[in-house]
Amino acid sequence: MKSSNNFYTDIYSFFVLKKKINKVRMENIFSKLKIDSTFKTTSYNRTNDLNIKLKKHITKYFTKKITLCDIGISSGQSTKELYDHLDKNKINYIYGFDKQINIKIYKLNNFVFLYSLKNELMMVEYDKYCLRFRYFYFFKKIEKLLIHMFKYMNIKFKKTNVLIPDLEKITKCKFFEQDIFDIEKKYSNSFDVVRVTNLLNYSYFSKSKLKKAIVNINKISKENCIVLINRTTNKKKNTASFFRKRRGKFELLEDINGGSEIKDLII
Numbered sequence: 001m002k003s004s005n006n007f008y009t010d011i012y013s014f015f016v017l018k019k020k021i022n023k024v025r026m027e028n029i030f031s032k033l034k035i036d037s038t039f040k041t042t043s044y045n046r047t048n049d050l051n052i053k054l055k056k057h058i059t060k061y062f063t064k065k066i067t068l069c070d071i072g073i074s075s076g077q078s079t080k081e082l083y084d085h086l087d088k089n090k091i092n093y094i095y096g097f098d099k100q101i102n103i104k105i106y107k108l109n110n111f112v113f114l115y116s117l118k119n120e121l122m123m124v125e126y127d128k129y130c131l132r133f134r135y136f137y138f139f140k141k142i143e144k145l146l147i148h149m150f151k152y153m154n155i156k157f158k159k160t161n162v163l164i165p166d167l168e169k170i171t172k173c174k175f176f177e178q179d180i181f182d183i184e185k186k187y188s189n190s191f192d193v194v195r196v197t198n199l200l201n202y203s204y205f206s207k208s209k210l211k212k213a214i215v216n217i218n219k220i221s222k223e224n225c226i227v228l229i230n231r232t233t234n235k236k237k238n239t240a241s242f243f244r245k246r247r248g249k250f251e252l253l254e255d256i257n258g259g260s261e262i263k264d265l266i267i
């Protein structure tokens with residue numbers, strides 16, 4: 001288990017003690033966290049080129065303060081980078097939505113078990129090293145049994161979230177667990193800008209599911225809303241499209257590197 005540095009995680013220190021850890025370790029942790037068919041993979045400065053473009057569109061189309069929604073935020077690293085890049089006087093609020101933000105962690109001697117709030121085992125760490133392959137799947141098979149064992153042994157979990165600590169200090173950023181396929185009605189017609197990066201990909205979801213997500217994006221966006229859909233390729237290139245909502249429909253504003261793979265479903 002200790003033979004490869006790639007297995008190093010230290011999830012207790014990061015998620016519970018909220019200690020800062022270096023870039024490589026942070027990216028390593030999130031690349032291993034799976035939620036349904038998607039991963040929480042994220043990385044630093046992933047959308048810098050798009051942040052510059054988005055700022056230009058915001059300056060061009062909005063004179064008032066805007067409310068922005070970022071969907072599928074993972075650790076919130078790319079949300080923080082967007083916030084840092086935008087003109088603060090132009091921001092009312094940034095809402096970060098993700099299907100899963102809250103988690104719970106059990107610690108048993110040198111073991112740390114990271115669970116979703118629905119009691120799905122998401123990661124196991126032993127002595128700061130992430131257990132993978134057969135070790136992890138062994139524990140996954142007994143995930144419910146382990147919960148009973150923790151209760152029996154009176155081991156309490158710590159409820160926490162997966163957000164980077166820096167983000168929680170920004171008062172203009174708010175975070176909510178929301179499913180892009182089932183966004184609460186109260187958010188209808190709420191946002192001036194909606195950004196979805198590395199979530200609405202054909203590799204993750206079927207065409208019909210992607211269409212459903214687009215209908216929901218339309219519902220939460222106001223007239224004149226700017227929508228940015230992006231997928232970062234394995235070569236770290238952003239393939240993105242910017243849209244603007246006009247008379248209830250999305251019009252293409254700009255394609256980056258050939259545009260979003262789902263743009264035909266949007267216009």
Ligand SMILES: C[S@@+](CC[C@H](N)C(=O)[O-])C[C@H]1O[C@@H](n2cnc3c(N)ncnc32)[C@H](O)[C@@H]1O
Binds near residue numbers: 071078178180198199
């Ligand atoms: C690959 S990460 C993208 C993170 C970040 N946007 C980026 O580009 O670096 C995908 C994120 O989408 C979230 N996600 C998966 N299914 C979702 C759903 N149905 N609704 C909202 N978020 C979802 C995952 O939890 C994960 O945090």
